[in-house]
Amino acid sequence: MMKNSKYILAGLSAFCLLLIAATSINSSFLEPLRTGVGYVLVPLQSGVNAVGTGLYNAIRNYSSLAEAQQENARLNARLAELTEENNRLQAEVYELDRLRELYALDQEYMQYDKVAARVIAKDSGNWFHVFRIDKGSGDGIREDMNVMAGGGLVGVVTDVGDNYATVRAIIDDDSNVSGMSLRTGDTCNVSGDLTLYQEGRLGLDHVKREADIQEGDKIVTSHISDIFLPGILIGYASELTVDANNVTRSGTIIPVADFDNLQEVLVITQLKDGGEADAQNPG
Amino acid sequence: MRRILVNVVMLILAFTVQICVFPQISFLSAAPNLLLILVFTGGFIEGRERGMLYGLIAGLFLDLFYSGPFGFYTLFFINLGYVNGIFTKYYYEDYITLPLVLCLANDLAYNLYIYIFRFLIRNRLNFGHYFVNIILPEIIFTMVTTLFVYRFFLFINRKFTEWEQRRDSRLV
Numbered sequence: 252m253m254k255n256s257k258y259i260l261a262g263l264s265a266f267c268l269l270l271i272a273a274t275s276i277n278s279s280f281l282e283p284l285r286t287g288v289g290y291v292l293v294p295l296q297s298g299v300n301a302v303g304t305g306l307y308n309a310i311r312n313y314s315s316l317a318e319a320q321q322e323n324a325r326l327n328a329r330l331a332e333l334t335e336e337n338n339r340l341q342a343e344v345y346e347l348d349r350l351r352e353l354y355a356l357d358q359e360y361m362q363y364d365k366v367a368a369r370v371i372a373k374d375s376g377n378w379f380h381v382f383r384i385d386k387g388s389g390d391g392i393r394e395d396m397n398v399m400a401g402g403g404l405v406g407v408v409t410d411v412g413d414n415y416a417t418v419r420a421i422i423d424d425d426s427n428v429s430g431m432s433l434r435t436g437d438t439c440n441v442s443g444d445l446t447l448y449q450e451g452r453l454g455l456d457h458v459k460r461e462a463d464i465q466e467g468d469k470i471v472t473s474h475i476s477d478i479f480l481p482g483i484l485i486g487y488a489s490e491l492t493v494d495a496n497n498v499t500r501s502g503t504i505i506p507v508a509d510f511d512n513l514q515e516v517l518v519i520t521q522l523k524d525g526g527e528a529d530a531q532n533p534g
Numbered sequence: 535m536r537r538i539l540v541n542v543v544m545l546i547l548a549f550t551v552q553i554c555v556f557p558q559i560s561f562l563s564a565a566p567n568l569l570l571i572l573v574f575t576g577g578f579i580e581g582r583e584r585g586m587l588y589g590l591i592a593g594l595f596l597d598l599f600y601s602g603p604f605g606f607y608t609l610f611f612i613n614l615g616y617v618n619g620i621f622t623k624y625y626y627e628d629y630i631t632l633p634l635v636l637c638l639a640n641d642l643a644y645n646l647y648i649y650i651f652r653f654l655i656r657n658r659l660n661f662g663h664y665f666v667n668i669i670l671p672e673i674i675f676t677m678v679t680t681l682f683v684y685r686f687f688l689f690i691n692r693k694f695t696e697w698e699q700r701r702d703s704r705l706v
Contacts, residue, residue, distance in 0.1 A: 278604060292546075377668045424653065
């Protein structure tokens with residue numbers, strides 16, 4: 252028996268290596284397995300998650316009651332201010348709508364269909380930023396769909412089962428998103444970086460030196476990405492410096508979405524198709 | 535057999551807690567690696583084959599959760615269970631130093647494995663930063679948790695041993 256276990260170990264290890272190699276190239280053949288396990292584990296995860304969230308929220312609610320009262324007074328004042336501002340802005344929206352129609356402006360990205368989903372599981376280690384939501388292909392979720400929260404881009408669906416989907420956040424070290432400045436349309440690359448994320452930031456690179464991107468610019472997803480729909484807000488550019496190669500600039504992005512406290516997200520149920528047509532017209 | 539079943543159920547619970555509850559507690563800068571603790575204590579107390587079995591189950595869970603190359607975690611965890619099973623001959627109840635040293639070595643190995651094959655390979659060379667901000671906190675949390683979980687494991691182990699002895703004596 253002792254002798255045997257060595258061979259079992261060697262055999263299993265070799266099998267794992269084989270699987271790693273095979274799934275690096277194509278991981279689709281494992282989908283039935285993942286879906287099958289999903290049927291067992293996802294209800295369990297949802298249940299534990301609901302209990303955990305409930306407990307955590309109860310504790311947090313209690314401790315933040317005093318804070319909330321102070322905040323309430325402050326917010327009431329702010330509300331009056333904002334109501335006034337809102338009235339003014341509403342008037343401007345009518346004007347904007349009229350002008351948009353006039354210029355036949357493309358406003359498609361304001362009208363993406365979305366599905367709300369609850370985050371039921373997250374990686375507890377700090378190496379990766381991957382999470383799981385409680386909606387899957389049964390709810391119309393497909394691979395490569397974009398995920399938003401708090402008005403900003405959060406990630407992309409990488410794996411779908413019948414009743415769950417796995418999302419890779421844009422702060423994951425592996426993530427790259429093609430972006431552009433909303434103001435000028437100049438393109439850049441938004442990369443997740445573990446060292447930067449600890450300061451709550453994303454990397455911003457591949458900015459051409461002469462490109463007009465300045466600190467404070469709104470960075471949105473660009474037209475040239477073949478996964479991300481154009482015009483979704485990512486964050487604000489900052490700390491731009493010229494790279495050592497003197498051709499490009501890089502910096503950081505302050506993301507809009509709050510990644511530490513993700514509980515509900517919106518999945519855009521529209522896939523970006525035909526990357527090629529867009530590629531001819533960068534920016 | 536019954537012991538394996540209980541351990542498998544505990545693995546499932548540990549996995550669920552690890553990915554569903556710990557991430558909710560946002561003020562925790564790191565979380566203990568429960569699956570790692572269960573696999574290495576299982577291997578340490580019950581030997582190589584059992585360690586390998588628990589490693590296989592834990593690894594499969596992690597591989598099913600992440601959508602990267604399948605087998606990455608399984609490969610590590612079966613080896614982890616097996617290697618810790620080798621130390622089972624030094625196993626002695628109430629002796630906590632060796633499990634803690636093993637825990638340190640295991641968690642360090644786990645994090646280095648991830649760093650080397652998922653980060654260094656993509657030219658992320660800033661090891662010092664990763665070590666201080668990610669690896670060190672996780673090791674500390676995991677070791678503290680091991681102190682408690684290991685006691686709990688010993689308790690369960692003793693119960694099962696008693697139960698098995700009673701059954702055997704009844705058979706004879």
